[in-house]
Amino acid sequence: MKSTTRAVVIGGGIAGCSTLYHLTQEGWTDVVLVERDELTSGTTWHSAAQVTNFGMTQTMVGLKSHSIALYKDLRDDPDYPVGYNHGDGGIRLANDERTMEGYRHFASMARGMGVEYEILDAEECARRHPLISTENLVGGLWDGEDGHIDPAQLCAALTRRARKAGAEVYRKTAVTGLTQHKDHSWTVHTDQGDIDCEVVVNAGGYRVNEIAAMMGTHHPVASMEHQYFITDTIPEVRDAGQRIPLLRCPISDYYSRQEKDGLLIGFYEQDCRTWGMDGISPAFSMDLCPDDLERVSDVLEGAIARMPVLADAGIKTIVNGPITYTIDGAPLVGHVPGIRNAYCIIGLRAGLGEGGGHGWLLAQIIAHGEACYDTWGLDPRRFTGHGNAELTALKAIEDYQNEFRFHIPHEHRPAGRPIKTTPLTPVLAAEGAEFAVVNGWERVDYIKPTPEFVETHSFRFNETFDVIAAEVSAVQNGVGLTEVNGFNRMEIGGPGAREFLDRMICGRVTRKPGKVGLGYLLNHQGCLKSEMTVANLPDGRIWLGSAAAAEGHDMDWLLAHAPEDVTLRSLTNEWTILLLAGPKARDVLSGAARGDWSPEAFPWLSVREAFVGIAPAVVMSVSFSGELAYEIHVPNNQLYAAYLALRKAGDVHGLTLFGARAVESMRLEKGYLHWKADILTEFDPFETRLDRFVDFSKDFLGKDALLKRRENGPGKRLVTLALDTREAPAHGGASVMQGAKVVGTVTSGDWGHRTGLNLAYAFVDPALAAPGTALYVDVIGMDVTARVIPAGPYDPDTRRPRS
Ligand SMILES: Cc1cc2nc3c(=O)[nH]c(=O)nc-3n(C[C@H](O)[C@H](O)[C@H](O)COP(=O)(O)OP(=O)(O)OC[C@H]3O[C@@H](n4cnc5c(N)ncnc54)[C@H](O)[C@@H]3O)c2cc1C
Numbered sequence: 001m002k003s004t005t006r007a008v009v010i011g012g013g014i015a016g017c018s019t020l021y022h023l024t025q026e027g028w029t030d031v032v033l034v035e036r037d038e039l040t041s042g043t044t045w046h047s048a049a050q051v052t053n054f055g056m057t058q059t060m061v062g063l064k065s066h067s068i069a070l071y072k073d074l075r076d077d078p079d080y081p082v083g084y085n086h087g088d089g090g091i092r093l094a095n096d097e098r099t100m101e102g103y104r105h106f107a108s109m110a111r112g113m114g115v116e117y118e119i120l121d122a123e124e125c126a127r128r129h130p131l132i133s134t135e136n137l138v139g140g141l142w143d144g145e146d147g148h149i150d151p152a153q154l155c156a157a158l159t160r161r162a163r164k165a166g167a168e169v170y171r172k173t174a175v176t177g178l179t180q181h182k183d184h185s186w187t188v189h190t191d192q193g194d195i196d197c198e199v200v201v202n203a204g205g206y207r208v209n210e211i212a213a214m215m216g217t218h219h220p221v222a223s224m225e226h227q228y229f230i231t232d233t234i235p236e237v238r239d240a241g242q243r244i245p246l247l248r249c250p251i252s253d254y255y256s257r258q259e260k261d262g263l264l265i266g267f268y269e270q271d272c273r274t275w276g277m278d279g280i281s282p283a284f285s286m287d288l289c290p291d292d293l294e295r296v297s298d299v300l301e302g303a304i305a306r307m308p309v310l311a312d313a314g315i316k317t318i319v320n321g322p323i324t325y326t327i328d329g330a331p332l333v334g335h336v337p338g339i340r341n342a343y344c345i346i347g348l349r350a351g352l353g354e355g356g357g358h359g360w361l362l363a364q365i366i367a368h369g370e371a372c373y374d375t376w377g378l379d380p381r382r383f384t385g386h387g388n389a390e391l392t393a394l395k396a397i398e399d400y401q402n403e404f405r406f407h408i409p410h411e412h413r414p415a416g417r418p419i420k421t422t423p424l425t426p427v428l429a430a431e432g433a434e435f436a437v438v439n440g441w442e443r444v445d446y447i448k449p450t451p452e453f454v455e456t457h458s459f460r461f462n463e464t465f466d467v468i469a470a471e472v473s474a475v476q477n478g479v480g481l482t483e484v485n486g487f488n489r490m491e492i493g494g495p496g497a498r499e500f501l502d503r504m505i506c507g508r509v510t511r512k513p514g515k516v517g518l519g520y521l522l523n524h525q526g527c528l529k530s531e532m533t534v535a536n537l538p539d540g541r542i543w544l545g546s547a548a549a550a551e552g553h554d555m556d557w558l559l560a561h562a563p564e565d566v567t568l569r570s571l572t573n574e575w576t577i578l579l580l581a582g583p584k585a586r587d588v589l590s591g592a593a594r595g596d597w598s599p600e601a602f603p604w605l606s607v608r609e610a611f612v613g614i615a616p617a618v619v620m621s622v623s624f625s626g627e628l629a630y631e632i633h634v635p636n637n638q639l640y641a642a643y644l645a646l647r648k649a650g651d652v653h654g655l656t657l658f659g660a661r662a663v664e665s666m667r668l669e670k671g672y673l674h675w676k677a678d679i680l681t682e683f684d685p686f687e688t689r690l691d692r693f694v695d696f697s698k699d700f701l702g703k704d705a706l707l708k709r710r711e712n713g714p715g716k717r718l719v720t721l722a723l724d725t726r727e728a729p730a731h732g733g734a735s736v737m738q739g740a741k742v743v744g745t746v747t748s749g750d751w752g753h754r755t756g757l758n759l760a761y762a763f764v765d766p767a768l769a770a771p772g773t774a775l776y777v778d779v780i781g782m783d784v785t786a787r788v789i790p791a792g793p794y795d796p797d798t799r800r801p802r803s
Contacts, residue, residue, distance in 0.1 A: 063357025252302020613645025
C-alpha cells in the first residue's frame with residue numbers, strides 16, 4: 001500500500017469509483033481508493049440501477065447525460081463490456097395538468113442541454129408501455145435514453161480504467177481516522193496503515209457521517225429504507241416483442257423496469273422508515289434490511305391498478321436497502337464546508353444514474369477549482385447551521401414520500417419548519433405573512449390579504465398576482481417595510497483587509513468612510529464567483545454583505561485566500577435587515593431615528609450608525625427595488641424594538657408590509673441580478689453585463705483568465721426580455737428560441753408590476769443581444785414571442801433611489 005498520494009477517495013461504491021476514474025481523466029493519476037470491504041458492498045450492489053436522463057436543472061441534465069455517454073462507452077469497451085440496457089425509454093406519468101405543465105417546463109429546459117423529452121398524452125403512454133392502463137391518466141414525459149446498468153460491472157470497469165491510468169484501489173481497508181495537518185494536508189489512518197495525501201474525498205454512502213465525524217463535522221444526510229421486488233416471469237413481458245420501458249409514477253409513488261422476463265417494482269411508501277439514525281453496525285456490509293411488503297401495500301395497489309398484470313405475478317426477490325437523502329433532495333458534491341482540502345460526494349439517492357456525472361464534476365472541482373457547469377445546486381455549502389440530524393431526517397422522510405412529485409414554483413414544504421427565525425417571525429406571522437425558506441430562514445414572501453388566503457401553486461400566474469401587485473404599488477407610491485433575515489454579513493478586519501479586498505474584487509472598491517459599494521469576485525477562470533456589498537462604516541469597520549444562501553460559500557472562498565493579517569467574522573446570525581422602501585421611506589426613517597437623513601447629508605450609497613427608536617442600527621441607503629430605500633441592520637435582540645419604532649413612525653405615512661416576491665418583481669424591472677440565478681460560474685462579468693464593475697488597471701484574482709476570455713469574445717450575453725403573455729412567467733431554465741434553434745436559456749422571470757411587462761433575463765447568443773431582437777421563449781410548452789429590451793426598464797436613470 002502506498003504511504004503517500006495526492007488524493008484518497010474513501011468508499012468503493014459508484015460515487016467513489018466514478019470520482020477515482022474521473023480524477024485520473026483530469027490528470028490526477030497518483031490517487032487511491034480505499035474500501036472497507038469489497039467494491040459496491042454498501043448500497044451500490046443491490047441497486048435497481050436505473051439510469052435516466054431526467055433532471056430539473058440544466059446541471060442535473062448535463063451530468064446525467066455525461067453518465068449515459070460514459071456508460072455507453074463502457075458498454076462498448078471490447079476488453080471489459082459492461083452490461084447496460086440503454087434506450088429502453090421511460091415514462092413519468094401525470095394525472096393532472098399541473099404536473100404536465102411541469103414536464104413541459106422541464107422539456108423546455110432540457111432542450112438547452114441538447115436533450116429532447118417528449119410530452120405524451122395518455123393513449124401514447126399506453127402505446128409505448130404495453131402493460132399500463134390509461135385510467136386516471138392525463139399523460140406523461142418520455143425520456144428515450146432511460147435504461148439500467150449492472151452496478152458491479154460498472155464499478156469494476158471504472159476502477160479498471162482508473163488503475164490503468166495509475167490509480168490504486170485497496171479493498172478490505174477501512175479508514176479508521178483522519179488527521180489534518182497545519183498545511184491542510186491529511187493523514188488517512190486505515191486498519192492497514194497510514195496514507196499521507198493532499199486531499200480526501202468522502203464517498204462513504206450511508207456511512208457518510210462516520211467519516212465526517214473523523215473530520216470533526218457532520219453532513220445533512222440521512223438514510224431511508226427503500227424496497228423493491230422482482231417478479232417471476234410475466235408472460236405479457238416475455239411476449240411483448242419489445243423491451244418494457246421504465247415507469248415513474250407520482251400518483252402512487254412507485255417505479256418499474258424490466259428485469260429478465262419479469263418486472264422490478266420499487267416503492268416510496270408514505271409509512272416510510274429512516275435507517276441507521278443511532279449508528280450502523282460495523283458488520284452491516286453487503287447486507288439488507290428486513291423486508292416488509294406490508295408497509296408498501298398502499299402504493300402497491302396503485303401499481304397493480306396501473307399494470308394489471310402484476311396482480312397475478314409471483315414475487316421472486318425482495319430487496320430492502322438503505323438509500324441516502326439530504327435536506328433538499330439533491331446530493332452534496334463538492335467542498336466539505338469549513339474544512340480545506342476535503343471533498344464529498346454523498347447523499348446520492350439515484351447514484352447509478354447520476355454517479356457518473358457527479359464524479360466527473362467533483363473531479364473537475366478538485367483538479368481545477370471549478371466544474372464546467374455551475375454546481376451550486378449540489379454544493380455542500382448550501383446549508384449553513386441548520387443541517388442537523390433531526391431536521392435532515394424530517395426532510396428525508398418528506399422527500400422520500402414525494403419522490404416523484406417535484407416542487408411547483410414557490411412551493412416550500414412543511415417538514416422541519418420553522419428552523420431559523422428571528423424575534424419578528426411570529427410577529428410577522430400574526431400580520432398575515434406567508435413565508436418562504438431561504439437557507440433555512442423563514443423569509444416573508446408576501447402578506448396574505450385574508451387569513452384564509454391559500455396559494456394554488458402553479459407554473460402560471462395565480463391568485464398571488466394581485467397581492468404582489470398591491471405590495472409593489474404600496475412601495476412605489478408610499479412606503480413599505482419588510483424583514484430580510486439571514487442576509488450574509490461579515491466583518492473583515494486586520495491590517496491587510498483593504499489590499500485583500502482589492503485583490504478579491506475585480507472592480508474599484510470605495511475606501512471612503514461612510515460609503516457603500518458593490519463588487520464582484522471572480523474565480524481563477526475569470527468567471528463570477530460572488531457578489532458583495534462593501535460597507536465602510538464611519539468608524540473604520542468594514543462589513544461585507546451577500547445573499548443569505550452564500551453564507552458558507554463566501555466565507556469558505558474568502559478564508560481560502562485570506563492572508564494571515566486579515567480576520568473575518570460572521571455576523572449573519574446576530575443581525576437582521578429591516579428594509580424600508582418607497583418615496584416616503586425617508587419620512588418614516590426621520591420619524592424613527594434622530595439625525596439628518598436628507599439626500600445631501602445621507603445620499604444614495606451611504607452608511608452610518610444610528611438609533612432606530614432605542615435600538616442600535618447600521619443604516620445603508622441602498623436599493624434592490626429601485627425605490628428610495630434603506631437597509632436597516634439591527635442586532636436580533638433589539639430587532640423587535642426597531643420594528644416597533646418604524647411601525648409607529650410609519651403609521652402617519654401609511655406604511656404597509658411587503659415581502660420577497662414584490663422585491664423579486666421590482667429588481668427585474670431594475671436589471672438587478674440574483675446570485676446563482678443570474679450570476680453563475682459559467683459566465684464572466686462581460687457576458688453578465690457587469691462590464692462597469694471590472695477595472696483592468698488593478699490586479700485581481702482571475703484577471704489573466706478574464707483578459708483571455710475578453711479576447712476570445714463572449715460565448716453568451718445576458719439580456720432582458722419582454723414576453724407577450726399574461727399567462728405565465730418564464731421559469732429559470734426555459735429555452736429561448738429562434739425558429740427551431742435554441743439560442744439561449746432563461747435565468748429569472750416574473751411580472752414587472754410597475755412597467756406592466758412580463759420580464760425575463762436570459763443568456764443568449766451574443767449576435768441576438770441587441771434590443772429589439774425578436775425571439776421566442778418556450779414557457780411550459782407555449783411558444784411565447786419575446787423581444788430583447790434594454791436592461792432595467794424602470795427608472796432607467798436610477799433617479800428614484802437618489803431622490
Ligand atoms: C433498493 C434501492 C434501489 C435503488 N435503485 C436505484 C436506481 O434504480 N437508480 C439509481 O440511480 N439509484 C438507485 N438507488 C440508489 C443508488 O443505489 C445509490 O445512490 C448509490 O448506490 C450510492 O452509491 P455510493 O457510492 O454513494 O454509496 P455506497 O454504495 O454505499 O458506497 C459507499 C462505500 O463506502 C464504503 N465505506 C464506508 N465507510 C468506509 C470507511 N470508513 N472506510 C472505507 N470504506 C468505507 C462502504 O463499504 C461502501 O462500499 C437505489 C438504492 C436502493 C437502496
